[in-house]
Amino acid sequence: MTTQTVQKTLDRRALDSLFAGRHTTNTFTDIPVDAKLVQAAYDDARFAPISMNSQPLRLTLVEKGQPRLKLVEHMMDGNKAKTEAAPLSIVVAYDPDWHLNMDELFPAVPGVRENLASQPENRHAMGRDNAFIQFGYLLLALRAYGLEVGPMTGIDAAGIDAAFHTENGWKAIAVVNVGHAPNPEDEQAQFPRGKRLEFSEISQTR
Numbered sequence: 001m002t003t004q005t006v007q008k009t010l011d012r013r014a015l016d017s018l019f020a021g022r023h024t025t026n027t028f029t030d031i032p033v034d035a036k037l038v039q040a041a042y043d044d045a046r047f048a049p050i051s052m053n054s055q056p057l058r059l060t061l062v063e064k065g066q067p068r069l070k071l072v073e074h075m076m077d078g079n080k081a082k083t084e085a086a087p088l089s090i091v092v093a094y095d096p097d098w099h100l101n102m103d104e105l106f107p108a109v110p111g112v113r114e115n116l117a118s119q120p121e122n123r124h125a126m127g128r129d130n131a132f133i134q135f136g137y138l139l140l141a142l143r144a145y146g147l148e149v150g151p152m153t154g155i156d157a158a159g160i161d162a163a164f165h166t167e168n169g170w171k172a173i174a175v176v177n178v179g180h181a182p183n184p185e186d187e188q189a190q191f192p193r194g195k196r197l198e199f200s201e202i203s204q205t206r
């Protein structure tokens with residue numbers, strides 16, 4: 001590889017505020033999360049690339065109280081208490097009928113909607129894959145807006161679908177707890193940092 005100066009559009013501080021300077025978070029302060037912040041994060045994240053601009057991601061913002069207790073029933077045991085306590089929990093899902101929007105979302109290639117109408121298995125696979133990619137972008141965007149995130153796939157997806165998605169047919173893939181920076185005295189708030197693999201360990205050049 002030739003030696004080049006690394007050109008960055010974000011400075012070190014901004015990069016650290018998205019990556020190395022932040023931790024997945026289990027417990028938060030009691031400060032509520034304004035849904036407008038989540039919307040602002042989504043409004044930015046939606047511009048990041050996904051397959052055919054398909055945009056299958058769907059979100060259900062679950063407030064504290066009865067709706068949250070209904071969600072907690074369908075979380076794995078280790079994820080229950082923190083989900084009950086979080087200022088905001090969001091069910092992350094995909095819409096298997098995402099193809100219905102494709103005339104507008106991907107006008108560059110006409111006919112995607114018609115072609116996928118008879119391919120439900122493909123739509124589920126693509127919807128799930130691309131919703132996960134969008135979810136990743138959303139996590140970083142929420143951090144960019146100053147929020148901490150606790151993503152979880154330890155869920156009973158079918159149970160969540162039965163509780164929250166009967167009217168729209170969305171399919172749950174994850175839940176993310178969202179809040180403000182944890183109390184630094186709370187050692188359960190964030191786990192110690194695990195090792196990250198080096199580029200040399202995860203890449204090859206041919």
Ligand SMILES: Cc1cc2nc3c(=O)[nH]c(=O)nc-3n(C[C@H](O)[C@H](O)[C@H](O)COP(=O)(O)O)c2cc1C
Binds near residue numbers: 022151152190191193
């Ligand atoms: C897709 C996904 C699923 C995860 N599922 C769970 C989960 O079910 N329960 C949990 O406690 N943490 C879960 N995590 C959190 C990860 O364990 C955590 O992000 C990772 O270990 C990095 O931790 P760090 O940010 O403190 O370095 C999940 C994270 C992601 C992105």
